[in-house]
Amino acid sequence: MSSAIYSCYNQRGEVVVLEGKGTETIGGTLYNVRGAPHLVAKIYSASKSTPEAHVRLQRMIAYPPPNPTASLNHLSYAWPQNVLYDHQKNFIGYLQFRVLQGYPLSILLDPRARQSHQIFWNFSFQHLVYVGIQLATLFRSLQEGGYVFADLDENLFYVTEQGLVTLVDTEYLRFYDETPAAGSFSTDTRKEYAPPEVFSQLSGGEATASAVPLWGLPQDHFRLAILLFRLLMEGHHPFSGVSPAGEKEIPLEERIVKGLFPFSEEVQRTTGWRPPASAPSYDRLGATLQELFHRAFVIGAREPQQRPTPAEFLSALTELSQPHVPSPAVSEPQASPQPVSSTQQTPASPVPASSAPSSPEKTVATQPSKPSRKVWIWAAVGIVVVGLGAGAFWLFFYDKQTPRRSRSYSRESSSEKVERAAESPLLSSKQEQQPEEIVLSKPGLESDLAPPSEWKIFNKANSSLPYDGISDLEATLDGGVWIGTYGGGLAHYSSKGWRVYNKANSSLPDNRVYCLAKSPRGGVWIGTDGGGLAYFDGYGWEVYNTMNSLLPDNRVHALAVGRDGSVWIGTPKGLAHLDDGEWIVYSTIDSPLPSNDVKALAVSPSGEVWIGTAKGLVSISDGQWRTYSEMKWASYDIQSLAVRSNGEVWVGTWGKGVIQLKYPEWKVHNTQNSLLPGDHIVSIAVDDLEGTVWVGTKESGIACYKNGRWSPIYNSKNSPLPDNHAYAVAIARGDGSKWVGTWKGIARIP
Numbered sequence: 001m002s003s004a005i006y007s008c009y010n011q012r013g014e015v016v017v018l019e020g021k022g023t024e025t026i027g028g029t030l031y032n033v034r035g036a037p038h039l040v041a042k043i044y045s046a047s048k049s050t051p052e053a054h055v056r057l058q059r060m061i062a063y064p065p066p067n068p069t070a071s072l073n074h075l076s077y078a079w080p081q082n083v084l085y086d087h088q089k090n091f092i093g094y095l096q097f098r099v100l101q102g103y104p105l106s107i108l109l110d111p112r113a114r115q116s117h118q119i120f121w122n123f124s125f126q127h128l129v130y131v132g133i134q135l136a137t138l139f140r141s142l143q144e145g146g147y148v149f150a151d152l153d154e155n156l157f158y159v160t161e162q163g164l165v166t167l168v169d170t171e172y173l174r175f176y177d178e179t180p181a182a183g184s185f186s187t188d189t190r191k192e193y194a195p196p197e198v199f200s201q202l203s204g205g206e207a208t209a210s211a212v213p214l215w216g217l218p219q220d221h222f223r224l225a226i227l228l229f230r231l232l233m234e235g236h237h238p239f240s241g242v243s244p245a246g247e248k249e250i251p252l253e254e255r256i257v258k259g260l261f262p263f264s265e266e267v268q269r270t271t272g273w274r275p276p277a278s279a280p281s282y283d284r285l286g287a288t289l290q291e292l293f294h295r296a297f298v299i300g301a302r303e304p305q306q307r308p309t310p311a312e313f314l315s316a317l318t319e320l321s322q323p324h325v326p327s328p329a330v331s332e333p334q335a336s337p338q339p340v341s342s343t344q345q346t347p348a349s350p351v352p353a354s355s356a357p358s359s360p361e362k363t364v365a366t367q368p369s370k371p372s373r374k375v376w377i378w379a380a381v382g383i384v385v386v387g388l389g390a391g392a393f394w395l396f397f398y399d400k401q402t403p404r405r406s407r408s409y410s411r412e413s414s415s416e417k418v419e420r421a422a423e424s425p426l427l428s429s430k431q432e433q434q435p436e437e438i439v440l441s442k443p444g445l446e447s448d449l450a451p452p453s454e455w456k457i458f459n460k461a462n463s464s465l466p467y468d469g470i471s472d473l474e475a476t477l478d479g480g481v482w483i484g485t486y487g488g489g490l491a492h493y494s495s496k497g498w499r500v501y502n503k504a505n506s507s508l509p510d511n512r513v514y515c516l517a518k519s520p521r522g523g524v525w526i527g528t529d530g531g532g533l534a535y536f537d538g539y540g541w542e543v544y545n546t547m548n549s550l551l552p553d554n555r556v557h558a559l560a561v562g563r564d565g566s567v568w569i570g571t572p573k574g575l576a577h578l579d580d581g582e583w584i585v586y587s588t589i590d591s592p593l594p595s596n597d598v599k600a601l602a603v604s605p606s607g608e609v610w611i612g613t614a615k616g617l618v619s620i621s622d623g624q625w626r627t628y629s630e631m632k633w634a635s636y637d638i639q640s641l642a643v644r645s646n647g648e649v650w651v652g653t654w655g656k657g658v659i660q661l662k663y664p665e666w667k668v669h670n671t672q673n674s675l676l677p678g679d680h681i682v683s684i685a686v687d688d689l690e691g692t693v694w695v696g697t698k699e700s701g702i703a704c705y706k707n708g709r710w711s712p713i714y715n716s717k718n719s720p721l722p723d724n725h726a727y728a729v730a731i732a733r734g735d736g737s738k739w740v741g742t743w744k745g746i747a748r749i750p
Contacts, residue, residue, distance in 0.1 A: 006031065006043070008092060010082040016041065016095070026153075026171045028093060036095075036688050037605055037645050038733060041084060043093040054091040057083050059175065061094075065145025068137045069164060070494050072538040073476055073518050075099065076138055077167045097733070099168050100520055102158030105131075109154055109235040119161045125232075125284065126321060127163055132228050133317045134165040139224045140310035142173070148220040150174045152193040154227065162521070162537075174215045192237055195222035196257040196301045218304035225296035228313060232289075236279045238263065238297050244272030259301030264294050288316040455720040459745030464498035466491055468722075470741025472516040473730035474524060481730060481739050482524050483746065484513035490526055490536070507541035509534055517559035517567065525567055527556030533569060533578075550583035552576055552596075560601035560609065568609055570598030575611060592618055592625045594635070602641035602649070610649055612638025617651060631666060633659055642684040642693070650693055652681030658695055675710040677703055683741075685729040690736055696726030702740055714740075714749070721747050 006018040018031035018041050027048040033039045044053070060080050067076050075097060082095040107113045107120055108131060114120045135157070142148070151172045158166045195218070229238040239255040241262030250260070262273040263282045275282065282290065292308040300307040308316075460468050467488025474482040480494030489502030489511045501508050510531025517525040523537035532545030532554045544551050551569065558570030566579035574587040574596045587596050593613060600612030608621040616635045619626045628634045633656065640652030651659040657670030658681045669676050678700030685694045693705040701715030701724045714721050721740065728741030738749040 008041075008084045008086055009089075010084060010095065012082075016084060018043070026156075026169055033095065035645055035691075038098055039081065039095050039689070040098050041093060041095050043084070049091055049093070051091075054083070056175070057094050060170065060173070063145065065147055066141050066495065068141045069134075070476055070480055070496075071492060071499065072164065073482075073524060074160075074164045075166055076141065076164075077170065080170060096170075099158060099166050101160045102164075102166055102168075105154045105157040105159055105165070105231075108159060109230050111234045120159075128231055129317055129321045130163045131159055131165060132231055133314060133321070134159075134163060135227060135231070136224065136310045136314040136317060138165055138167060139220065140314065142167075143217065143220065143310065146176055147173045148176060148215045148217060149223055150215040151190055152223045152227065153190055154230070176216070191253055193223045193226050194253075194256070195219045195304065196259070197304055217309075218300070218307055221307035221309060222296060222300060222304070224310060224313065225293060225300075225307065228317075229293060232285060233282075234280050236276060238293065240276055240279075242274045242276060247272075257301065259298045261294070261297035263290075264298050266294070267298060286316075286320050288319055289313075292316055454750045456748040457720055457722060457745060458493070458748070459722065460488075463493075464491075464500060465493075465745065466500050466502065467511075468745045469743050470728050470746055471512075471514050473728040473739050473741045473746070474516045474518050475730040475732040475739055476518075481732075481746075482516055482518070483741070484516045484526065484728075486512050486514070486529070489513060490516075490524075501536065506536075507534070507543055508536075509543050509545065514555070514557055515559045517561045519561050519567070520563070520565050525559050525561065527559050527569070529555050529557070532556065533559075533567075544578070549578075550576065550585050552585055552587070558598055558601040558612075560603045562603050562609070563607060568601050568603070568611075570601050570611070572597045574598065592627050594618060594627075600638050600641040600652070602643045604643040604647055604649070605645050606647065610641050610643060612641050612651065614638075633666075633668060639680070639682050640684045640695075642686045644686045644693075645688045650684050650686065650695075652684050652695060653679070654681075655679050657681065658684070669705070669710070675703070675713065677701055677710075677713050677715065682725075682727050683729045685731045685738075687731045687736060689733075694729045694731065694738060696729045696740065697724070698727075699724050702726045702729060 005020070005022075008016050008018070010016050017034040019034050020032040022029040022031050022043075024030075025042065028042050028044040031041045031043060033041050057080055061083065064079050065077065069076050078096045078099050080094045080096050083091065084093045084095065086092050103117070103119065107117050108123065108128065114123060138157075149172050153172070156167055156169050156172065158168050160166075197219070226238060230236065237252070238261055239252055241255075241260070243249060250258075259267070260271060260273050261267050262275050263279075267273055285293070292312060296307045458465050460466070465483070465485070465488075467485035469486040469488075470483060471486045472484040476482065476492075476494070480492060483491040483493065485491065489500060489506075489508055490513055491501070492499045502511050503509070508526065508528075508531075510528035512529040512531070513526055514529040515527040517527075519525055519535070521537065523535055526534040526536065528534065532543060532551055533556050534544070535542040545554050546552070551571070552575075553571035553573040555572055556569055557572065558568075560568045562568070564579070566577060569576040569578065574585055575591075575593060575598045576586070577584045586593055588594070593611070595613035595615035597614035598611060599614060600610075602610045604610065606621070608619050610617065610619045614637050617628050617638055633651075633653070636651075636656050636659075637654040638651060639654050642650045644650070647662065649661040649663075651661060653659065657668055657674075657676055657679045660667045660669065670679050671677070676695075678697030680698035680700075681695050682698050683696035686692070687694070691706055694702060695705070696702050701713065701719075701721055703710050703713045716722065716724050721742065723742035723744035725743040726740050727743065728739075730739040730741075731737070732739065735750075740747045740749065
């Protein structure tokens, strides 16, 4: 176990232990958090832990902005979650979510770096346009939440291989109404992103900073325009150019102040300035986008309020993306799934789906020694207007020589493997060593029943929930939830409303959804009870069944996703593993599985896969199997599984209670030796931040285990719980709320 280097307290007075050597970042240092691998801690340097920063953080935590990519299970911001204090109760920093995917945006701004990058090497101009759409969407959402940037750095943004963007550090964000100190322009400020109004006078050919506020909507619009221009113009700054013959070189700051934007025909005509010879053709941007940049850099130099907004850039980028969608050469596409909301209006999509490019076309093998791999990409023509854009399906057909075992692909799309960055605690899900125990708890803190007035109940009668019988739930980082129903298909609920997907309006193969699992790719895996396996990424579907793959059975009763993005699939006829299109199937004939009826799956932080069957528990790690025949409960019928970040496994059984396993030690909790309300455990969820384990029973409600005791216990008599059959439990990582799925609807417990 790695040694703790620092202990501190969060806002609730709970101990937080920091580990690792620390990684320097803007204004402080990042550390791992023992017992919470999904979080990192940012500890400020002494000069940054100011009362103003303390107040700002508390306000940010209370008022997070909307997440525009919540429907894709993508985290658009690594938002602060909890303020940290030292033992003298001094403010020292905060906790934020760990970002698991992506690479710095600066790679895309440097053509040489992009072309040599393992992921971005074949990003086309259309991929850059899509990333621009994501950036404009992110800025718009931040402004809707009341936030603007006080400074900007392209390395604040990370981009995934799908082109999704995450703001990994919120250090430069400010509120609209937050007043900066006069003359607060710092030598650390990135002048290439500074708008002209921060420079009040010219002296000796150089601009000096004024006391003009560094942030506000006009300033934010300028910074976004700079970022988008550099992204789309191969890293060139909009004010880089060639001066007229005989004139001396002018500093960048002075060019910004004077609005010397050399790509503008007006500037070329009146000043003689020209774009650099190395810049790509300005015509690639189209007339609409060129006009916006003229407003941002020329007119905006005199009239800041005339700078285009993120919404205007979003519209122009969408327009730029549409003409480049190739015409189809194959059959008609399927219709895009239509979301259903409680107001019968389609929520605006965060980004236009039609502009979302496929993964870069790889016509050359990454490693020359391996067989070549070819990808043909066709874009479907069916367009469904959503928000400012349109939706289109992307169809992938792969042909790879010499498959390793057996590869099978749905005709609808392919499976892609996610590669992760692991350079720092902020980007890596790996800690130096796994902790032995959870320390994010407050000894002696008793759990009380949540007031009924704070509960929220969803059913078919009072919401757009398509069916009251809930089979599984997966909470999303924005406080929303994916909902699997046993008869009404798949639903997603968030602050933006409801979206419902079924056989009639989407490629979901069966309305009887049995299980769900979130993917680090940003989508959700769906196991159905008869239609096979599906994957939905917010734009298109992948469907696997016994006819087009090695799936053992079309009844998928358990799912778990590994850190590498591969998926484990439990069926009544064996276990399957799908990794980048490669299938491996396990049964009692060729593996230590005690039964082919696989009912529960879970993956530990170390990557060990736990498998619950009708006749007991086994696990597999790095190809090595482990059985538990020496334990008296080894042959129990396993119904549910969950693994805490410290490796402790909770095993729900049919009729025998729940087992708390920290191998080789274990403990059985049942109705005979504890306050556990029922012995048929059909769902389990763990909350490492709170140090709790929640279990759902077949007919006795739900119960919470913390600090060695079962409390609280909720049922339909002592609480608003709709039904005592709690087939699904999920915990929202953002606010810690509990979602409980029953046979009569859903309860959200604060």
